[in-house]
Amino acid sequence: DVKVTQSSRYLVKRTGEKVFLECVQDMDHENMFWYRQDPGLGLRLIYFSYDVKMKEKGDIPEGYSVSREKKERFSLILESASTNQTSMYLCASTPVKSAGANVLTFGAGSRLTVL
Amino acid sequence: GDSVTQMEGPVTLSEEAFLTINCTYTATGYPSLFWYVQYPGEGLQLLLKATKADDKGSNKGFEATYRKETTSFHLEKGSVQVSDSAVYFCALRGVRSSASKIIFGSGTRLSIRP
Numbered sequence: 577d578v579k580v581t582q583s584s585r586y587l588v589k590r591t592g593e594k595v596f597l598e599c600v601q602d603m604d605h606e607n608m609f610w611y612r613q614d615p616g617l618g619l620r621l622i623y624f625s626y627d628v629k630m631k632e633k634g635d636i637p638e639g640y641s642v643s644r645e646k647k648e649r650f651s652l653i654l655e656s657a658s659t660n661q662t663s664m665y666l667c668a669s670t671p672v673k674s675a676g677a678n679v680l681t682f683g684a685g686s687r688l689t690v691l
Numbered sequence: 692g693d694s695v696t697q698m699e700g701p702v703t704l705s706e707e708a709f710l711t712i713n714c715t716y717t718a719t720g721y722p723s724l725f726w727y728v729q730y731p732g733e734g735l736q737l738l739l740k741a742t743k744a745d746d747k748g749s750n751k752g753f754e755a756t757y758r759k760e761t762t763s764f765h766l767e768k769g770s771v772q773v774s775d776s777a778v779y780f781c782a783l784r785g786v787r788s789s790a791s792k793i794i795f796g797s798g799t800r801l802s803i804r805p
């Protein structure tokens with residue numbers, strides 16, 4: 577079964593800490609995404625990557641950075657966590673071609689609480 | 692720009708009731724339309740999709756028809772089960788847009804009473 581795996585389901589961090597959220601996919605997908613999910617706001621795109629070492633800003637990149645050193649791994653980094661970054665973070669991937677190119681495959685999510 | 696509007700929740704129904712969750716969109720041309728579902732404690736997964744006008748997507752007893760004339764993609768199920776309790780997201784991908792341009796609605800939480 578194909579999977580997107582997020583390494584941490586629940587994290588609690590303090591304001592100012594550096595936070596790493598890791599995501600790994602085993603489907604050889606080219607595209608990977610980080611979304612933030614907040615009640616009443618749906619999903620908002622933070623960053624995406626279409627290839628190793630390539631990245632593009634999404635709709636809400638402020639306060640975040642990303643890293644993609646290997647095709648299967650896409651990391652979201654909060655350089656200095658703030659309380660307004662308390663949220664659910666979802667990683668997703670898609671292939672570039674094939675019938676699945678339209679369809680996002682999501683991980684289970686990482687719920688981050690910043691105190 | 693493109694947008695998706697779906698009915699606000701939460702929606703609470705009794706088991707075996709008929710379900711409709713409304714979704715309307717604004718976009719140029721013929722976008723692809725999706726319904727994703729998020730079960731408790733899990734990530735989103737694709738429930739169904741439609742890529743052209745009058746297409747009907749269906750899966751697990753759920754259906755949605757792509758209505759260009761009303762710019763709608765309402766989700767329906769004839770008889771819901773407790774296991775259908777989840778959050779449902781309507782989404783669209785614009786014509787000639789990449790997956791990075793998929794736009795999600797705000798989500799509708801559905802709770803089914805036994």
